[in-house]
Structures are given as structure tokens and as C-alpha cells.
Amino acid sequence: MREALLQVENLSKHYVVKKNLISPKILIKAVDNISFDIDHGETLGLIGESGSGKTTTGELILRLIHADTGRVFFQGENVLQMDEKNMRRKRKDIQIIFQQAQETLDPKVTIGEIIAAPLRIYSIVPATEIEAEVDRLLNMVGLTGKDKNKYTYQLSGGQKQRIGIARAIASRPKLVICDEPVSALDVSVQGQILNLLIDLKKELSLTYLFISHDLKVVQHICDRIAVMFKGRIVEMGDKEQIMLNPRNDYTKQLIEAML
Amino acid sequence: MEDRKLLQIKDLKISFAYGQNRIQVVREIDLDVYQGEIVGILGESGSGKTVSSTAILGLVSDGDGRIDGGEIRFKDQDLLKLPERALESIRGKEIAYIFQDPVASLNPYRKVGKQIQEAVKVHGIKVEKEEILKTMEEIGLADAKLIYDMYPFQLSGGQCQRLNIAMAVICKPKLMIADEPTSAIDASLRRKVLNIFRGINEKYGTAIMIITHDFDVARFLCHRVVIMYGGLVMEEGEVRDVLEKPMHPYTVELLKCVNSLNVGESSLYSLEGVPPNPYELKNECPFFERCKQRMDQCNQGIPPMVNGENNRRVRCIQAVSN
Ligand SMILES: Nc1ncnc2c1ncn2[C@@H]1O[C@H](COP(=O)(O)OP(=O)(O)OP(=O)(O)O)[C@@H](O)[C@H]1O
Ligand SMILES: Nc1ncnc2c1ncn2[C@@H]1O[C@H](COP(=O)(O)OP(=O)(O)OP(=O)(O)O)[C@@H](O)[C@H]1O
Ligand SMILES: [Mg+2]
Ligand SMILES: [Mg+2]
DSSP states (O other), X not given: OOOEEEEEEEEEEEEEEESSSSSOEEEEEEEEEEEEEXXXXXXXXXXXXXXXSHHHHHHHHTTSSOOSEEEEEETTEEGGGOOHHHHHHHHHHEEEEOSOHHHHSOTTSBHHHHXXXXXXXXXXXXXXXXXXXXXXXXXHTTOOGGGGGOBGGGSOHHHHHHHHHHHHHHTOOSEEEEESTTTTSOHHHHHHHHHHHHHHHHHTTOEEEEEOSOHHHHHHHOSEEEXXXXXXXXXXXXXXXXXXXXXXXXXXXXXXXXX | OGGGEEEEEXXXXXXXXXXXXXXXXXXXXXXXXXXXXXXXXXXXXXXXXXXXXXXXXXXXXXXXXXXXXXXXXXXXXXXXXXXXXXXXXXXXXXXXXXXXXXXXXXXXXXXXHHHHHHHHHHTTOOOOHHHHHHHHHHTTOTTHHHHHTOOGGGSOHHHHHHHHHHHHHHTOOSEEEEEXXXXXXXXXXXXXXHXXXXXXXXXXXXXXXXXXXXXXXHHHHOSEEEEEETTEEEEEEEHHHHHHSOOSHHHHHHHHHHHHHHHTOSSOOOOSSOOOOGGGOOSSOTTGGGOTTOOXXXXXXXXXOEEOSTTOEEOOHHHHHO
């Protein structure tokens, strides 16, 4: 039987923007009444136009921003109504790899500290083993223990992205929201990270919401694909159907534009 | 040929301070951009692509970075010897730069339209709001009028990226350096942006140096490509020559990775081992440890560049015997 780990129902987030004090208000429907499920151990790809609401969707699920309406069930519980204490506990299980790695990594803290923080907060390993676990995580993403004392501004774009990945998997979550996790990586590291994400999925029975613009990558890693356009999910289905037999006009346009 | 060179980087060396030590991350880069050409820079993450290209604009020495040697000639001046004032008048106007991190490179406290207008005005270029809006629309920012009055935090990653592109395109520079300009946008916008690059290249003769991980982008857009690894240029040549007949073992491996994803292998091909750590760079080919074709001589000094036909250059001693 299918068992949903995450169920998103009628989720919406609208913004009101005023160009200046006297101009009329303009409504931006960043996320507009979307619903989808992700099963245990499944990878759902979220693709779509730039600005169509993919990042916002991820942030709503994690409650980094407040939803206007809708429900988000994680293991049957509505996280949007959870109190702060329970939510904090849930955050161990739902992690995110941010699209803007740079913006979300504290520039005043060393890389070793960034990765050790979740290990400590959620008591993932005994204090004496934190050091070794940090090394292990760094190795997994193709960096080494020698990089531990560096600060993020000393890293290249792709290296920062990999720190974000190591931090996200450190707390051994159940669901990882991956927002463009490999778009800053060179092809060899990209392959390595995709293999890693797939291995982790098997080993730790992880589930992914995988946001990406790279259709080849999405095709490789995802089971199902949802396509967003102007805040809505315009098409959703098995990856074969979406890639080979798209129905929606925007999806068709995307697939035709592949280089 | 010499006089067609717009940009000429020679023996560029850049290091950073780590505590007491200095570590060389760009070890010796030689790179030319000819007038009106589009060059792609590809290669390993951390190999020095961003650092060496920001050096062109004199932006390395702001922090712990230092240029230890070399020359960067733009037209007939050595940019490394120019005073800040003179550099400022070149930045943006003659050489436009699209940064790898699109959000961080915008001022968070100013509306984006104003930012573009000011940035352009600094360079003494007059531009009407209409033209900015038109350019924004051309690169797929359909709600240009609205976005014009928004702040960066209100915009998505790909929207910010395209604002950077708009800013660069409006200046119609002699040289445009674009660091991963399409990494945050969808396939159909990517095509749009690349077509715009091609358009300004053809219409205004703007030379473009594009740093990308995306081999499809390189194949679609570039005339020539440069492959970097471990702070060195490993191979360069016409795009078709390099992508179809790679000569350096590193390029060969990279293309295997690309192909693996293209054909959809269940476990993706990836290189064994890790790239050299700048802390422990040795006097040998940086790819030595991972190279499948290595020979005894390969760890005796950094291999020299070997010049081939059709402007091909390869930093590998095997290339001589081939
Ligand atoms: N704080 C905000 N105020 C107003 N509008 C916002 C705000 N945050 C996001 N938006 C708008 O919501 C829409 C969706 O943004 P989001 O970042 O979710 O897009 P995305 O699909 O992730 O795009 P990309 O692929 O470019 O990263 C955009 O049009 C954006 O301008
Ligand atoms: N401000 C800095 N301080 C110290 N080291 C730095 C700094 N900026 C970059 N580096 C180091 O210099 C090397 C080259 O970095 P660079 O950003 O040029 O890589 P890149 O080739 O652009 O990689 P990517 O493809 O991941 O963006 C890296 O090892 C990086 O850690
Ligand atoms: Mg986004
Ligand atoms: Mg870079």
C-alpha cells in the first residue's frame, strides 16, 4: 500500500506588494492552492518556471514562512499547527538544502562548527564522536577534514553548496527538501553527489522533494515529477509520462527547450 | 592574431592567507580572449575559475587575497597596474561581470530597478527606464514593471540572476564575464538567455567569457573552451575539438561523467579520489593521483603546455607522444 510521508493540501502563500505609497496594491500569488503527496522512500521532482513558487513551497513546508492557508501533514501530523516545541523536534526529521547556500551559512562560524551544530543540537552522536562524524560527513560530500577550519567565504560556489548538503544530512532526517542541490557543482562532483543522495535514500530510507531546473538530473533521480507555473502545479505524474508524453503546454515548452 | 586579443592573462598567480600561511589557489593561468569571441571556462569546482576572473576586475585583493604575479592585459593596458580610479571606469562599462551568487551581488536595501539605473549611470551611460524594462522582458521577466520596484528579497533566485544579466547586457560592454549565469533558471529561460548572449555578441561584437558547469551550454554557445583543474589550465581549443576529441585525461574523464548522465546510467560515472587540496599542492601534475594514464614522469614537475594544431593547447606529457 502507498503510504504518504508528506501530504500537502491546498497550500497557498500570497504577497501584497505596493510599488509606492500611493499606488494600488498588487497581489503576487507565489503559491496558489497546491496539493501533492510524497510517499515514503520516494523522490518527487519539482520543476517549473523561475519564480513559479518552488522555493516558497519548500519554505512553507518547513514553516520558515507562514502559509496563508492549507495543511501540511508529515507522518500524519499537521506541521502547520504544531506548537514551537514539537516543531523544533520535527525539524530534525525535515531538513533543507538551500538554493542560496551562501546566504544561509553563517560567515562567522567555521565549517566544522556548521556541520557539528545539528549533531550537537539533536544529540546524533556522543560528544566525543562529533569530530569524527564531521570528518565522515565532509568526506561524503567530497571535501576533507582539512577544510574544517575554513570559513564559508573562503570556499568556492560548489564547495559551499556541499557544506549545505553535509549539514542537511547530518541530523539523519527522514525528508530532505533539496532546492537546486547540484546546480553549482561540476559534472564529476554532481555525479558523486547524486550517487550519494541515491545511496543515502536506500541506506537511511530517505524521502526527497527535489527542486531543480536540470531536467536531466530530475529525470535521473526522481520517481515522479510535478511541474509548477505561476504558483500552481500544472501537471504531475510519473517521470516517464512527464518527460516523454507531457500534456501541459508549459511542460512541453520546457522539454523542447532542452539543449 | 596577436592584435586581435582583447584580454590576455599571463602567468597569473593568486594566493590567500590562511592563518600564518599563504596558499596558492591560482598557480599559473594563461588565458586569452579574442575580440568578439565567446570562450567557455569549465572545470573542477574550486579550481580557481571565479577567483581568476574576479582578478580581472581587481576584486581579489579586497580580502585576504593577493595577486602574486602575472599580467592581465585588456586592450593595451595592464589592469593589474592601473590605479583603482581607472579600473572603476572600466568595470561595468567596458567589462561587465555577472556574479556567481546573484542575490549577494545585489544591494538588499534598494529597489532593483533603481539599482540597475544607478549602476548604469555610474558608467556614464544614459538609459531610459523604458530600455531597462524592455531588456528585462527580453530575458523573460514578464512582470518587468512590477519587478522594477521590488527588493531583492522579494524575488526568486532565477529572477535575481536575470537582473544581473540585464544590468550587464544594457551596458553593451566590450567584454562580458558571466559566472554560471544560467545555473538558477529553467530550460526555456536558459535558451532565451543564451540567445541574448549570442545576440549581443553578434550585434555589438561583445566578447563573452562564460564560466559554466553545463557542457550543453558550452556546446550551444561557445567558440572556444578552456578546461581548468587544480589552479591550472589543463586544455583549451575550439569547442568541437575539445568536446569531441578531448586530449587531456581529465577532460576525457569529465566527458565520461557528462555522457553517463545523458544516457542515464543507473549509477553515475564519477572520478575516483578527490581533487588536490590547495594546502598540499605538489610540484607535479595536479591530476596525477587520479589519472588513469599516468606515467612515472608525471609527478616530476608540473607538465608544460603543449601547443597543437588549430590553437589547441594541452598540459599533459602524453599529448606529446600522441
Ligand atoms: N517576500 C516576498 N514578497 C513578495 N513577493 C515574493 C516574496 N518572496 C517571494 N516572492 C515572489 O514569489 C514568487 C515565487 O518565488 P520563489 O522563490 O518561490 O520562486 P522559484 O520557483 O523558487 O524560482 P527560482 O526557480 O527562480 O528559484 C516570485 O514571483 C517572487 O517574486
Ligand atoms: N576569499 C577567499 N579566501 C580564501 N580562499 C578562497 C577565497 N575565495 C576562494 N578561495 C579558494 O580558492 C579556490 C578557488 O576558488 P574559486 O571560487 O575560484 O573556485 P571555482 O573554480 O570558481 O569553483 P566553483 O565551480 O565551485 O565555483 C578554492 O579552493 C577556494 O576555497
Ligand atoms: Mg527558487
Ligand atoms: Mg566559482
